[in-house]
Amino acid sequence: MSAELRFDDQVVVITGAGNGLGRAYATEFSKRGGRVIVNDIGRAETNGADQWQAELVAEEINAAGGEAVANTDSVIHGERIIESALDHFGRVDVLINNAGILRDRSFHKMDENDWRDIQSVHLDGAYAITRAAWPLMREAQYGRVLFTSSAAGLYGNFGQANYAAAKMGLIGLGRSLAIEGKSRGIKVNMIAPVAASQLTATVMPATMLEQLGADLVTPLVVCLAHKSCEESGEVFEVGGGWVTRLRWERSDPVAVSSARDGFSAEALSQEWPQLNSFTRQDHPRQVSDTFQAISELSGISLDIKPQAG
Numbered sequence: 347m348s349a350e351l352r353f354d355d356q357v358v359v360i361t362g363a364g365n366g367l368g369r370a371y372a373t374e375f376s377k378r379g380g381r382v383i384v385n386d387i388g389r390a391e392t393n394g395a396d397q398w399q400a401e402l403v404a405e406e407i408n409a410a411g412g413e414a415v416a417n418t419d420s421v422i423h424g425e426r427i428i429e430s431a432l433d434h435f436g437r438v439d440v441l442i443n444n445a446g447i448l449r450d451r452s453f454h455k456m457d458e459n460d461w462r463d464i465q466s467v468h469l470d471g472a473y474a475i476t477r478a479a480w481p482l483m484r485e486a487q488y489g490r491v492l493f494t495s496s497a498a499g500l501y502g503n504f505g506q507a508n509y510a511a512a513k514m515g516l517i518g519l520g521r522s523l524a525i526e527g528k529s530r531g532i533k534v535n536m537i538a539p540v541a542a543s544q545l546t547a548t549v550m551p552a553t554m555l556e557q558l559g560a561d562l563v564t565p566l567v568v569c570l571a572h573k574s575c576e577e578s579g580e581v582f583e584v585g586g587g588w589v590t591r592l593r594w595e596r597s598d599p600v601a602v603s604s605a606r607d608g609f610s611a612e613a614l615s616q617e618w619p620q621l622n623s624f625t626r627q628d629h630p631r632q633v634s635d636t637f638q639a640i641s642e643l644s645g646i647s648l649d650i651k652p653q654a655g
């Protein structure tokens with residue numbers, strides 16, 4: 347049995363933690379010694395009283411002997427959530443971007459609000475809070491950041507063009523921050539979870555949801571948030587106790603002829619089967635891999651250097 351993954355003296359900020367996955371994370375981190383900021387804008391009806399969900403979760407954690415503080419700001423004002431972490435605990439070690447909403451509608455019926463609401467919570471919200479935490483993590487030379495993507499973002503989904511765009515956007519954001527955070531000890535990863543929650547209750551059958559507890563996602567989140575995590579810039583799918591990592595794969599490149607020799611649509615269409623085959627097992631990881639592949643084929647020297655962070 348390996349040593350328990352502990353978070354003693356660490357401050358863990360979790361957005362959208364009044365319910366579902368975020369709530370499960372908050373409880374788990376507190377059991378492992380973490381001091382938790384439980385953020386959520388949701389209200390709950392308990393025993394006839396209308397209360398903040400974040401406060402209920404924080405109370406539960408504190409009653410069980412853990413340490414948690416509720417915050418009820420929207421992630422859109424992410425800087426306030428980080429301010430609250432600083433006011434109460436003086437630092438931020440782990441940031442879990444988890445808050446989310448759905449505005450499912452097929453694209454031809456989608457209006458400006460359906461689009462904007464989703465972008466502002468998922469993408470702008472994750473930006474706002476991460477931007478506020480980033481200088482603290484850089485200064486501390488330490489940080490763990492998670493972004494919550496979705497299979498809908500990775501693969502596209504009917505009725506979720508708004509959500510899928512935001513969820514894929516978070517992967518671009520996270521991968522870039524992984525590069526920028528590398529020299530400062532900051533690791534950034536993305537998860538695409540599947541779990542029973544109020545979000546999925548309306549779209550998945552109950553028999554399926556019974557087997558998809560949030561507790562079957564939490565172990566991956568704990569691993570990625572821990573100081574022992576070496577990965578950065580990676581995307582993981584997780585659900586029902588199943589965990590896997592994703593990567594890009596390039597098809598076999600077409601080398602019809604160089605541009606100089608008249609690279610044309612007609613010549614390319616002749617090579618279509620090759621363009622769609624994947625026999626070479628080429629897994630690019632960074633922008634320079636693209637430039638290298640082009641220069642190998644064309645003989646053009648394309649040497650780009652990453653900018654210092």
Ligand SMILES: NC(=O)c1ccc[n+]([C@@H]2O[C@H](COP(=O)([O-])OP(=O)(O)OC[C@H]3O[C@@H](n4cnc5c(N)ncnc54)[C@H](O)[C@@H]3O)[C@@H](O)[C@H]2O)c1
Pocket residue numbers: 361362363364365366367368385386387388399419420421422443444445446447467471494495496497538539540541542543544545546
């Ligand atoms: N459950 C799944 O199968 C699944 C699949 C893919 C992605 N996700 C993602 O996982 C995350 C958690 O989802 P969940 O299933 O636990 O849903 P959930 O609805 O149970 O939890 C999301 C929480 O975010 C809160 N929230 C919404 N807008 C907010 C804002 N502006 N500021 C602060 N809090 C806000 C809500 O009040 C809610 O409590 C979301 O980002 C969701 O898109 C979930």
